[in-house]
Amino acid sequence: DVKVTQSSRYLVKRTGEKVFLECVQDMDHENMFWYRQDPGLGLRLIYFSYDVKMKEKGDIPEGYSVSREKKERFSLILESASTNQTSMYLCASSSTTLATQYFGPGTRLTVT
Amino acid sequence: KQEVTQIPAALSVPEGENLVLNCSFTDSAIYNLQWFRQDPGKGLTSLLLIQSSQREQTSGRLNASLDKSSGRSTLYIAASQPGDSATYLCAVANDYKLSFGAGTTVTVRA
Numbered sequence: 651d652v653k654v655t656q657s658s659r660y661l662v663k664r665t666g667e668k669v670f671l672e673c674v675q676d677m678d679h680e681n682m683f684w685y686r687q688d689p690g691l692g693l694r695l696i697y698f699s700y701d702v703k704m705k706e707k708g709d710i711p712e713g714y715s716v717s718r719e720k721k722e723r724f725s726l727i728l729e730s731a732s733t734n735q736t737s738m739y740l741c742a743s744s745s746t747t748l749a750t751q752y753f754g755p756g757t758r759l760t761v762t
Numbered sequence: 763k764q765e766v767t768q769i770p771a772a773l774s775v776p777e778g779e780n781l782v783l784n785c786s787f788t789d790s791a792i793y794n795l796q797w798f799r800q801d802p803g804k805g806l807t808s809l810l811l812i813q814s815s816q817r818e819q820t821s822g823r824l825n826a827s828l829d830k831s832s833g834r835s836t837l838y839i840a841a842s843q844p845g846d847s848a849t850y851l852c853a854v855a856n857d858y859k860l861s862f863g864a865g866t867t868v869t870v871r872a
Contacts, residue, residue, distance in 0.1 A: 654805075681858070690864070692851075692862045692863065692864045692865070693851070693853075693860075693862040695859060695860070698858060698859075700858070706858070708859070709859075740805055740806065742806075747857070747858040748793045748794055748855055748858070749811075750796065750808045750811050751796070751806075751808065751860065752808065753798075753805040753806040753807070753808075754805050755804055755805045756803070756804065756805045758803070
């Protein structure tokens with residue numbers, strides 16, 4: 651079974667803090683994704699990585715950056731957290747670009 | 763820009779009834795369509811993936827159909843159980859990007 655884990659289930663940070671969200675997958679998948687999910691807006695893609703050190707912007711990359719130094723690990727970075735980044739963050743991975751995406755349990759981030 | 767719509771937004775049925783969930787999309791040039799289940803406060807679990815060349819896909823009590831030309835997919839869940847209570851999301855793939863619907867929240871009453 652594919653396992654995607656995220657470093658925290660719940661996180662509370664202050665405005666202006668630098669925030670790191672970590673995601674690890676154990677199936678040697680090429681592709682990894684970061685989404686955020688908000689009521690009324692659904693899931694929106696923040697960033698996508700198709701290989702180590704490779705990334706593509708999604709629909710809402712502003713205010714975020716990513717890092718993929720190892721194949722199994724994909725990090726989402728909020729350089730200076732703001733209250734409008736309070737959300738549920740979901741990581742996913744897939745073996746190929748069009749294959750089934752497997753999701754982690756999510757991190758609920760609150761920025762105060 | 764791909765728009766994905768799921769109707770109804772919420773559904774409540776008695777146990778044993780069959781469920782019919784609808785998904786429509788505006789751009790028919792898709793590679794595949796996926797159905798996911800999400801329990802409250804949790805991540806998404808993949809249920810079915812239908813390739814654009816397929817008409818339907820089945821797994822146990824779940825059956826999903828795809829009519830690409832009309833931009834529609836339907837997820838059928840036979841003989842619903844209380845454990846089927848969750849939010850069901852459909853997502854369509856245009857290249858590497860998935861576009862998600864807002865979901866249908868299902869409650870199965872015992």
